[in-house]
Amino acid sequence: MRNRYSNPLAQRYAGEEMSYLFSDDYKFKKWRSCWIALAEGQKELGLNILEEQVAELKSQEKNLNFEVMAEKEKELRHDVMAALLAYGEQCPLAKPIIHLGATSCFVTDNTELIQYYEALKLVRTLLINLIKAVSDFAGKYKSLQCLGYTHFQPAQPTTLGKRGALWLQELAINLEDLDYLLANYRIRGIKGATGTQDSFLKLFSGDHQKVKHLNNLVCEKLGFSRSFPVTGQTYPRLWDARIMDILKNMSLSAHKFGVDFRLMQHLKMVDEPFGSKQVGSSAMAYKKNPMRCERICSLARYVMSQGEAADHTAANQWLERSLDDSAGRRLYMPQAFLGVDALLTIYRNVIEGMKVYPIIIKKLLDSELPFLATETIIMEGVKKGGDRQLLHEAIRQRAVETAEEIKELGRENRLLEKLGEDERLPFSLEELQKIAYKGDFSGRAEKQVEEYLAEYIESLLAEHSELLGAGREMKL
Known part of the structure; x- marks a missing residue:
C-alpha cells in the first residue's frame, strides 16, 4: 500500500526470510x-x-x-x-x-525468544559467509603494500590484506560472542502470572514434580532443552539487552569497515561495485559515491542506538513486571535484526564486488616513502660509521624543508634528492633510492595474514562448510 507508512527496513533493506520471522x-x-x-x-x-x-x-x-x-x-x-x-x-x-494455567507472557515471551533464536541463526549464516568473503580478500591482497594511516595521516606501510585481516578479526570475535549466546540459549517455559507457577501447582494438586516436568515437556515440544530457572511474569529483559549487544557489536564492526572503505575510496585506492546504469548524483554526472558503505554506516548507527533502548527497558522492569517494556520491544528488537540482516548483506556485496587499484595504491605509497624510509637511512648511515644524532638532525632539517615545499608550493617530494646532496649523509642519491624504493617497510604484515588465516580462519570455515554459499542479493 502506497498511502500509508511502511518500514524501510523491511521494504528496502532486509531480506524476506528475516522479515518473515517478525511477521504476524x-x-x-x-x-x-x-x-x-x-x-x-x-x-x-x-x-x-x-x-x-x-x-x-x-x-x-x-x-x-x-x-x-x-x-x-x-x-x-x-x-x-x-x-x-x-x-x-x-x-x-x-x-x-486453551491457555490453561498460563499468562499472556507464556505465548508472547516464548514466541519472542523463539523468533530471536531463529533470527540469530540466520544472522550467524550471514556472518559466516561474510567471514569467508573477507578472508578471501585478506588472502588475495596479503602482499599488496599500501600506505598505513594513523590519525588519517601517513604512517608506516602495511598491506591491503592486513587491513582486511583487521576487519576479519572483528567479525570472528562477533561470531565467538554469538556462538556463546546460542550455546546458552533458553526460553521462558511455563511460569505463571508472576513467575511462581502457582496456577500449575494448583492444577496438579500440589505436585511440584509434575509442574517441573510440564515445564520441561513444553520446552522440548517447542524445540528447546533449557528455560530460565526463575522469572517474574516476564523473562529477564537483561536477556534482550544481551542479544542487542551481539547485534550492536556486529553493527560496530560493519561500521568500522564502512568508514575505512569510504576513506580508501576518497583516496582512489578502491571503488565500491558500481552498476553500468547506476547514477551517483542527479546533478554531478561524474560522481561515483560509496553509497553502499554509507548505507552500512547509517544502518549500523541505527542498530547501535537501539541497544540503549534495550538497556533502559531492562533497567526499568519493575519488580515482577511492568508493561512499559512492550511498545518499545515491538520496535527495537525486530528492527535491530532487520538492520543487521541488511548491513551484513551489503558488507558482503561490497567486499566481493569491490575494485582495487594497485597503481594508485603504489603511487600513494611512493609519495610518502622518502619520509617513511628515514629511520632505515639513519640505521644504514650508522652502519657506515656515521653519528646517529648528526644523521637525525640532518634528515630532520631536510624533511621539514621538503614538507613545507610540498604543502606551500605544491612541489613533488624531493627529500631523497636533498639528502643525496647533503654532505652530512654518506649516501648517493642512487643508494638512497635503493633503500627507499626497493625495501619492504610493511614488516610481518604479509606473514601475519598468512598465519591468522591458517591458524584461525581456515578451521572456522571448515567447521561451517555446510553454511557457505548461503545468503541473498541486496535489494537496492
Whole structure:
C-alpha cells in the first residue's frame, strides 16, 4: 500500500526470510504452537484433556483468522485474549482448555525468544559467509603494500590484506560472542502470572514434580532443552539487552569497515561495485559515491542506538513486571535484526564486488616513502660509521624543508634528492633510492595474514562448510 507508512527496513533493506520471522503470520502461528505444546504436556501428565481436543488445536494451528483477531482486539484491547478467543472459535471442542494455567507472557515471551533464536541463526549464516568473503580478500591482497594511516595521516606501510585481516578479526570475535549466546540459549517455559507457577501447582494438586516436568515437556515440544530457572511474569529483559549487544557489536564492526572503505575510496585506492546504469548524483554526472558503505554506516548507527533502548527497558522492569517494556520491544528488537540482516548483506556485496587499484595504491605509497624510509637511512648511515644524532638532525632539517615545499608550493617530494646532496649523509642519491624504493617497510604484515588465516580462519570455515554459499542479493 502506497498511502500509508511502511518500514524501510523491511521494504528496502532486509531480506524476506528475516522479515518473515517478525511477521504476524509467524508470530500468531507460533502462539498457537505454544498453546498446543501446553495442552499436549498437560494431557500427558494426567489433566483431563482429550486427544480430540489436541487434534482439533493442531488442525487449525496454521489457519489464522486475522479478521476475527482484529475485531476482538478492538473490543478487548488485549492482543493475547483476542487471539485466544479467535482460536477458540475455530476449535469449539478445545476452547475450554486453551491457555490453561498460563499468562499472556507464556505465548508472547516464548514466541519472542523463539523468533530471536531463529533470527540469530540466520544472522550467524550471514556472518559466516561474510567471514569467508573477507578472508578471501585478506588472502588475495596479503602482499599488496599500501600506505598505513594513523590519525588519517601517513604512517608506516602495511598491506591491503592486513587491513582486511583487521576487519576479519572483528567479525570472528562477533561470531565467538554469538556462538556463546546460542550455546546458552533458553526460553521462558511455563511460569505463571508472576513467575511462581502457582496456577500449575494448583492444577496438579500440589505436585511440584509434575509442574517441573510440564515445564520441561513444553520446552522440548517447542524445540528447546533449557528455560530460565526463575522469572517474574516476564523473562529477564537483561536477556534482550544481551542479544542487542551481539547485534550492536556486529553493527560496530560493519561500521568500522564502512568508514575505512569510504576513506580508501576518497583516496582512489578502491571503488565500491558500481552498476553500468547506476547514477551517483542527479546533478554531478561524474560522481561515483560509496553509497553502499554509507548505507552500512547509517544502518549500523541505527542498530547501535537501539541497544540503549534495550538497556533502559531492562533497567526499568519493575519488580515482577511492568508493561512499559512492550511498545518499545515491538520496535527495537525486530528492527535491530532487520538492520543487521541488511548491513551484513551489503558488507558482503561490497567486499566481493569491490575494485582495487594497485597503481594508485603504489603511487600513494611512493609519495610518502622518502619520509617513511628515514629511520632505515639513519640505521644504514650508522652502519657506515656515521653519528646517529648528526644523521637525525640532518634528515630532520631536510624533511621539514621538503614538507613545507610540498604543502606551500605544491612541489613533488624531493627529500631523497636533498639528502643525496647533503654532505652530512654518506649516501648517493642512487643508494638512497635503493633503500627507499626497493625495501619492504610493511614488516610481518604479509606473514601475519598468512598465519591468522591458517591458524584461525581456515578451521572456522571448515567447521561451517555446510553454511557457505548461503545468503541473498541486496535489494537496492
